[in-house]
Amino acid sequence: MVFFTTLILSFGEIQLLLSEKVEYSILGISAVLFLIALCLLIWQIYRYCTRFPVLQRAVNILSADGPSAKSGGFQYATQTRDSKMEVHYEELSHRVSPGTSCTNLGSSLDLDSMADLEEEHIQGSLRFSLFYDQLQSRLVVTVLDAQDLAVRDFSHSVDPFVWVRLMWAAREDAEQCPLHSVLDEWQTRLVKKSSCPVFGDQFSCSLAEEEVSRVTVRFEVRDFDKYSRHGILGEARVPLNSLKMSYPLELRQDLQVPKKDMVGEALLSLKYLPTSQRLEVGVLKIRTVCHSNKTERALYARISIICNQCKLRHQRTTQKMCWEVTVFNEVLTFLLPDQHIRECSIIVSVFELQPSKKSSKRLIGNIHLKKDKTSENPHWELMMQSLRQPIAEWHFIFI
Structure with a gap:
């Protein structure tokens, strides 16, 4: 008791030794810290209240075509490579990432370009020039301007930009051999809240005169959306084999429903093991069109599983140097519960890159294997009929 009493007295003596100026200083610092903490709390509450409606709107847009995903679900994925199994556990996230920037509008076109979109409102026209x-x-x-573009129902506005691709046909008679290769692609600047945007963006590339007749310029007008997939406003196509472009030729075309171009084939294998609830997707071979002016490049495939309109964790193959037929022979394994295997989609995205350059990744095309209540892919049906057996088939790659 004496020891504790001494401590109390000593502490009291220290307090008595403090001057009145120091006491007021400590009181002022405490008040400032309290005000800072209060401001941080108010700012966090304001940020949450303003951010939640935007995220909720984005989730509603993503789930408008189907039932919403159940919260609290888990996704389990394993990847088989060199006879080694790695198990990854990741909780499904239903928040939409706002990471898409206006400087790279095509970065979020990976998954929406392969979906079976049925655009209801295709209207307007696009003006451009070729030389x-x-x-x-x-x-x-040169992409000049667009007129009378369709607006979104919920905001009554549109944020358009144009994605330009040069599609090179493997043969001059593209109807007999519809395989194409993307020689080059560009995107215009983004014009916000305008159904009659003026772009004025000019692009150019080297092209031999004998190759001009095999090129088709594809203009795809899209509506930028930061939190969801970009909307499709229509497209215009111009084959160059029937045009005289010795002088700048200005054209205006009405927008049409977008069509996909076949850019290659992939040999895929599917196998489902119901006991262990494993889905094995094998990427065996990929055949693409190699243009003569293409530099040395590498290929890889990324596989994504979509269940209940929610993207599960994706996996990718290793990089392989590109040949006319590139051999992978890799199997990627996903652990899926029974309720997910009944209604899900497999998205195989093929990318090319130049090993000598950084950030040179470019999407070649996609394969979409769909299974839902109303339709079923033939390859998927064969897999479900031949459980525990790998079923391999060739699939076209579209972009």
Whole structure:
């Protein structure tokens, strides 16, 4: 008792030794810290209240075509590579990432370009000009403006931009051999809240004169959405084999329903093990069109499983140097519960990149294997009929 009493007296003596100026200083610092903490609390509450409606709207847009995902679900995925199994556990996230930037609008086109979209409102027109410089062997494409684009129902506005692709046919007669290759692609600047945007963006690339007749310029007008997939407003196509472009040729075309181009084939294998609830997707071979002016490049495939309109954790193959037929022979394994295997989709996205350059990844195309209540892919049906046996089939790659 004496020891504790001494401590109390000593502490009291220290307090008595403090001057009145120091006491007021401590009181002022405490008040400032309290005000800072209060401001941080108010700012966090304001941020939450303003952010939640935007996220809720984005989730509603994503789930408008089907039932909403159940919260609290888990996704289990394993990847088989060199006879080693790695198990990953990841909780499904229903929040939409706002990471898409206006400087790279095509970064979020990976998954929405392969979905079976049925656009109801395709209207408006696009004005552009084409010019081929024979002296420099260059094709110049200028996107001028668009008129009377369809607006979104909920906001009555549209944020358009144009994605331009040069589609090169493997043969001059594209109807007999519809395989295409993307020689080059560009995107215009984003014009916010305008159904009659003016772009004025000009692009050019080297193109031999004998190759001009095999090129089709594809203009795809899209509506930028930061929190969801970009909307499709329509497209315009111009085959260059029937045009005289010795002088700048200005054209205006009405927008049409977008069509997909076949850019290759992939040999995929599917196997489902009901006891262990494993889905094995094998990427065996990929055949693409190799243009003569293409530099050395590598390929890889990314596989995503979509269940109940929610993207589960994806996996990717290793990089392989690109040949006319690139051999992978890799199997990626996903652990899926029974309720997920009954209604899900497999998205196989093929990318190319140049090993000598950083950030040179470019989407070649996608394969979409769908299974839902109303339709079923034939390959998926064969897999379910031959459980525990790998079933391999060739699939076209579209973009």
